[in-house]
Amino acid sequence: MPDNVLLERMTWPEVRKALDAGYTTAVFACGAIEQHGPHLPLFVDAEHGTRLAEEVARRLGKALVAPTIRVGCSEHHMAFPGTISLQRSTLESLCRDYCTSLARHGFLRICIISSHGGNMAPLADMLDRLRDAVGPQTQILAFCEIDDLIGTWKRVVGDACGLDDRVGGHADIAESSLMLILHPDLVHREEAVAGCLEPPTEALLERMFRDGLHSVAPNGILGDPRGMTVKIGQLCLDELADVLATFFRAESGARAADPES
Ligand SMILES: [Zn+2]
Numbered sequence: 001m002p003d004n005v006l007l008e009r010m011t012w013p014e015v016r017k018a019l020d021a022g023y024t025t026a027v028f029a030c031g032a033i034e035q036h037g038p039h040l041p042l043f044v045d046a047e048h049g050t051r052l053a054e055e056v057a058r059r060l061g062k063a064l065v066a067p068t069i070r071v072g073c074s075e076h077h078m079a080f081p082g083t084i085s086l087q088r089s090t091l092e093s094l095c096r097d098y099c100t101s102l103a104r105h106g107f108l109r110i111c112i113i114s115s116h117g118g119n120m121a122p123l124a125d126m127l128d129r130l131r132d133a134v135g136p137q138t139q140i141l142a143f144c145e146i147d148d149l150i151g152t153w154k155r156v157v158g159d160a161c162g163l164d165d166r167v168g169g170h171a172d173i174a175e176s177s178l179m180l181i182l183h184p185d186l187v188h189r190e191e192a193v194a195g196c197l198e199p200p201t202e203a204l205l206e207r208m209f210r211d212g213l214h215s216v217a218p219n220g221i222l223g224d225p226r227g228m229t230v231k232i233g234q235l236c237l238d239e240l241a242d243v244l245a246t247f248f249r250a251e252s253g254a255r256a257a258d259p260e261s
Contacts, residue, residue: 002018005054005057005058005063005064005065006050006054006064006065007026007064007065007066007067008066008067010064015064015105018064019105019106019107021062022062023062023063023064024062024106024107024108024109025057025060025062025063025064025107025108025109025110025111026063026064026065026066026102026107026109026110026111027053027056027057027060027063027064027065027066027110027111027112027113028053028065028066028067028068028069028098028110028111028112028113029049029050029052029053029068029069029112029113029114029115030049030068030069030072030091030095030112030113030114030115030116030119030123031043031045031046031047031048031049031050031068031069031070031071031072031114031115031116031119032044032045032046032070032071032072032073032074032077032115032116032118032119033045033046033070033071033072033074033082033083033084034072034074034077034080034082034083034084034085034116034118035077035080035081035082035083035220036170036171036175036220036221037170037171037191037192037195037219037220037221037225038188038191038193038219038220039171039176039187039188039189039190039191039192039193039225040171040175040176040179040186040187040188040225041179041183041186042082042083043070044171044175044178044179045072045115045116046068046070046071046115047179047182047183048115048175048178048179048182049068049070049113049114049115049116050065050068051182051237052113052115052237052240052241052244053065053068053113055237055238055241056111056113056241056244056245056248059241059242059244059245060111060245060248060249063111066098066102069091069094069095069098071084071085071086072085072086072091072114072116072118072119073085073086073087073088073091073116073118073119073122074086074116074118075118076118076208076209076212076213077118077212077213077220078212079212079213079214080213080214080220088122088125088126091119091122091123091126092122092126092129092130095112095123095126095130096126096129096130096133098110099130099133099134099138099140100133100134102138103134103135103137103138107138108137108138108139109138109139109141109252110134110138110139110140110141111141111142111143111244111248112140112141112142112143113142113143113244114142114143114144117146117149117169117170117205118209120144120145120146121144123142123144124142124144127140127142127144130142136259139252139255139256141248141251141252141255143244143247143248146169146205148243148247149169149240150167150169150200152236152239152240152243153167153169153172153174153236153240154167155239156174156232156235156236156239157173157174157232157236159235160229160231160232160235161227161229161232163224163227165197165224166194166223166224166225166226166227167223168195168196168197168198168200168221168222168223168224169200169222169223170195170213170217170220170221170222170223171195171220171221171222171223171225172195172221172222172223172224172225173223173224173225173226173227173228173232174223174232174233174236175225176192176225176228177228177229177230177231177232177233177236178233178236178237179233180228180229180230180233181230181233181234181237182233184230187228189228192225192226192228193219193221193224193225193226194221194224194226195217195219195220195221195222195223195224195225196216196217196221196222196223197223197224198216200222200223204216208222
């Protein structure tokens, strides 16, 4: 396995060599540039996405990481200054052009992850159209389960310190801990306060997507960031990467056996 698996840092002869050596899986993340409470920078999901994609690629083996789509569907965060939001059709166009480009170079499996909940429903909706666009020779797989993402963080934080009720899915103890590994200099611990502490039920998420996140959490936080640690961040990263790699292996096998599944 090469030290670097990030496509954008490679030369074209290196990419050709990798493809010839069987590196025919591409992983890429859909992130977001959106508010993450008063204590975290806007690029949490973009940076987390790139790191997560790299961890997933290393677990899958013979996989390269295509550039993260850093901006995502964040309409429900637009009440907060700085958030940039793509229309669903824009995200779909980007994903389609990524997938068709990668397929033309010979990638046979493309795994799309989202480090941002707001991209998941659009991804699930566009998946069949992406498959039609690339044709049958390249598998397109996408992880779109927001419940599995939040559930993984809850399990990890619960096991590590019993504070799983602080996982709300946005700028919470899990995401804040992740930023302690990725960009500790940009975490403003003194601004970390509790946000909306209602459990992240389907009803709450529906209200948030409909009326905006500010309607349920005026400070932009779902959950509570207090108690964040580097250790929790590392465990969240590792565990979610394990969950995603397992998901892609299973999906890939199932679709190879039955492409209509
Ligand atoms: Zn986030």
